[in-house]
Amino acid sequence: MSTQHSKAAKQFLKNQQYAHWHDATFWAVRSKRDKMAYGLDEWEQLREKASAIKRHTITHLDEYLDQFATNAEKNGVEVHWAKDAKEFNEIVYGILKNHNVKKMVKSKSMLTEECEMNPYLESKGIEVVETDLGERIIQLKGQKPSHIVMPAIHLNHDDVGELFEEKGISNEKGNHDPTYLTYRARLSLRNEFLTADAGMTGGNFGIAETGDIVVCTNEGNADMSTSCPKLHIAAIGLEKIIPNYECLAVFQRMLCRAGTGQPTTTYTSHFRKARPTAHHMHIILVDNGRSEWIGDPEHWESLKCIRCGSCMNTCPVYRRSGGYSYSYFIPGPIGINLGMLRNPQAHSGNVSACTLCNSCQTVCPAKVNLGDQIYLWRQQLDSLGTANPEKKMMCKGMGMLYGSPGLYNFATGMAHFANLVPSPLLNCGLNPWAESHDMFKFPKKPFHEMIKEIEK
Amino acid sequence: MSSKEDILKKYRANVREQFDMPDLSDIRAITYPDPLLQFMNMVKSVGGNAIEVDKGADINQLIKELYPDAKEIASNLPEITIATRNPDDVGRARDLNGTDVGIIRGMFGVAENGCVWIPQQMKEKAVCFISENLIILLDKSQIVNNMHEAYHRLSTRDPKSGLDLFDEYGYGTFISGPSKTADIAQVLVMGAQAARSATILLLPE
Numbered sequence: 001m002s003t004q005h006s007k008a009a010k011q012f013l014k015n016q017q018y019a020h021w022h023d024a025t026f027w028a029v030r031s032k033r034d035k036m037a038y039g040l041d042e043w044e045q046l047r048e049k050a051s052a053i054k055r056h057t058i059t060h061l062d063e064y065l066d067q068f069a070t071n072a073e074k075n076g077v078e079v080h081w082a083k084d085a086k087e088f089n090e091i092v093y094g095i096l097k098n099h100n101v102k103k104m105v106k107s108k109s110m111l112t113e114e115c116e117m118n119p120y121l122e123s124k125g126i127e128v129v130e131t132d133l134g135e136r137i138i139q140l141k142g143q144k145p146s147h148i149v150m151p152a153i154h155l156n157h158d159d160v161g162e163l164f165e166e167k168g169i170s171n172e173k174g175n176h177d178p179t180y181l182t183y184r185a186r187l188s189l190r191n192e193f194l195t196a197d198a199g200m201t202g203g204n205f206g207i208a209e210t211g212d213i214v215v216c217t218n219e220g221n222a223d224m225s226t227s228c229p230k231l232h233i234a235a236i237g238l239e240k241i242i243p244n245y246e247c248l249a250v251f252q253r254m255l256c257r258a259g260t261g262q263p264t265t266t267y268t269s270h271f272r273k274a275r276p277t278a279h280h281m282h283i284i285l286v287d288n289g290r291s292e293w294i295g296d297p298e299h300w301e302s303l304k305c306i307r308c309g310s311c312m313n314t315c316p317v318y319r320r321s322g323g324y325s326y327s328y329f330i331p332g333p334i335g336i337n338l339g340m341l342r343n344p345q346a347h348s349g350n351v352s353a354c355t356l357c358n359s360c361q362t363v364c365p366a367k368v369n370l371g372d373q374i375y376l377w378r379q380q381l382d383s384l385g386t387a388n389p390e391k392k393m394m395c396k397g398m399g400m401l402y403g404s405p406g407l408y409n410f411a412t413g414m415a416h417f418a419n420l421v422p423s424p425l426l427n428c429g430l431n432p433w434a435e436s437h438d439m440f441k442f443p444k445k446p447f448h449e450m451i452k453e454i455e456k
Numbered sequence: 457m458s459s460k461e462d463i464l465k466k467y468r469a470n471v472r473e474q475f476d477m478p479d480l481s482d483i484r485a486i487t488y489p490d491p492l493l494q495f496m497n498m499v500k501s502v503g504g505n506a507i508e509v510d511k512g513a514d515i516n517q518l519i520k521e522l523y524p525d526a527k528e529i530a531s532n533l534p535e536i537t538i539a540t541r542n543p544d545d546v547g548r549a550r551d552l553n554g555t556d557v558g559i560i561r562g563m564f565g566v567a568e569n570g571c572v573w574i575p576q577q578m579k580e581k582a583v584c585f586i587s588e589n590l591i592i593l594l595d596k597s598q599i600v601n602n603m604h605e606a607y608h609r610l611s612t613r614d615p616k617s618g619l620d621l622f623d624e625y626g627y628g629t630f631i632s633g634p635s636k637t638a639d640i641a642q643v644l645v646m647g648a649q650a651a652r653s654a655t656i657l658l659l660p661e
């Protein structure tokens with residue numbers, strides 16, 4: 001009866017010590033977020049405003065996209081539009097080819113993950129170097145991110161130390177101190193920044209009124225990626241456009257407080273024009289499903305997401321199962337929902353990775369109704385043809401049981417006889433109610449009878 | 457049909473209920489009785505240094521005392537006489553690599569988070585990131601409470617100089633403390649890809 005997610009989670013939980021660390025680490029991030037949120041009297045008001053701005057903007061995106069593109073072009077920026085991942089990758093490659101680019105440094109972008117840009121460019125002979133430390137680590141390891149803000153969270157310092165030794169980044173064998181390893185990565189990446197022909201950034205926000213691309217980082221790698229190379233390409237999903245600076249202030253204040261529990265990222269950089277000594281700047285606006293998702297009456301609000309990661313940090317299932325247990329490249333509550341919008345047949349296994357506790361939508365700075373949406377997706381599994389047959393049968397059985405009071409009273413009255421079944425038969429691994437613990441005991445008297453006696 | 461038209465057409469066909477823009481003028485944003493003090497505390501808490509410079513003090517002397525071993529100092533500010541490199545004159549941005557101390561000017565600070573607004577005022581902005589240590593000169597009277605005030609200020613022309621500072625170079629950034637990362641096992645390390653230390657020199661009126 002296990003879903004794809006719960007099977008994968010079982011693997012994650014084999015290393016109990018690490019699983020415990022993972023859970024505690026994310027809970028600490030969640031606690032830091034709380035400290036930030038409680039430090040501002042206006043926090044809940046900001047969430048209201050953020051949600052309302054996004055609701056407005058994503059339902060008027062045609063106007064704002066047009067305004068954004070017009071202003072960016074006025075700034076001398078070349079604006080491209082990509083319908084899907086394929087067109088996006090081809091546009092990027094076209095620009096790089098025109099400028100004879102051999103090596104490109106890039107800052108973190110979930111959009112390029114979504115479009116699987118790196119393998120595409122590499123197949124065309126272009127070297128792509130990730131410059132966010134976590135992204136660089138998993139790139140060297142040949143892995144995918146396990147969290148959208150902390151992509152290498154599934155590796156410990158020994159894993160990273162051994163990787164750096166193997167790749168010749170660190171030269172003191174056995175020195176796995178994070179400060180030392182970070183310093184060695186700095187030296188290695190510095191060389192990449194200085195020798196790259198192009199730099200690519202994502203964008204946390206696009207400002208319609210000014211044409212700015214706004215990128216928030218702690219490492220300064222987006223700024224390093226665009227300070228030395230002569231070419232800057234920015235890639236941004238349609239839904240990242242917001243009207244103006246007044247709106248940006250609301251999101252800038254929330255993004256990092258919600259995501260990592262810091263008052264701000266170290267750098268909040270506004271890219272409006274190319275450097276005077278560089279080529280034209282290019283911005284690629286990417287649809288890849290978004291213009292369709294806006295029409296989904298139950299799930300369009302997933303487009304409000306600002307990718308802070310707070311829903312996964314707080315999620316009891318994410319914390320105890322890790323990013324790789326989900327089939328979509330974005331894990332946690334927002335990833336469950338975006339995966340279902342992308343391809344429900346492929347990603348239905350994720351909707352069980354939720355206890356419906358709704359902690360995600362309680363912390364979400366843009367008030368995306370994440371838990372409610374997961375609940376709604378579950379209602380659709382049968383029509384999608386991805387409902388689990390055993391669970392379906394159980395539901396039918398429960399429907400019969402709860403629909404008939406006589407049968408229900410008889411069954412609960414008799415249930416305690418099941419206690420007489422020898423334990424090895426009940427706790428044999430075939431009974432899903434006896435996983436990780438023994439089968440519970442049915443009480444001698446059902447609740448209805450007990451309450452009647454008390455009320456006598 | 458171009459991809460732009462395709463996308464917009466598809467979007468217009470699919471979008472359902474439309475929502476109004478909320479009123480943002482009633483946000484009760486945090487303010488501080490002493491914004492300068494709050495700013496200094498925040499700079500410290502994000503791993504930076506904030507130093508109040510006495511009236512009449514020699515900034516060049518002060519920087520030398522802060523970084524006695526610095527060999528390469530980069531700045532295009534006229535008041536910095538100890539600079540060995542100028543980001544306006546370098547042949548290529550990468551020639552600024554190996555800068556021990558970069559000195560730039562900030563326009564205003566933000567009390568709630570220790571950010572300083574740095575509009576690009578030099579040919580190669582690399583100096584803001586590539587330098588091992590960054591020094592930001594900031595008039596201590598120029599502190600706003602929060603990001604709402606900050607972005608309001610950026611939406612209008614600079615009251616001091618009358619300039620829209622995007623006009624010239626088209627780039628600006630808020631910097632709060634030094635470059636940092638916790639990507640290896642969630643251990644906080646200062647000095648990821650950009651400046652390893654950030655010092656704000658708060659200048660008197």
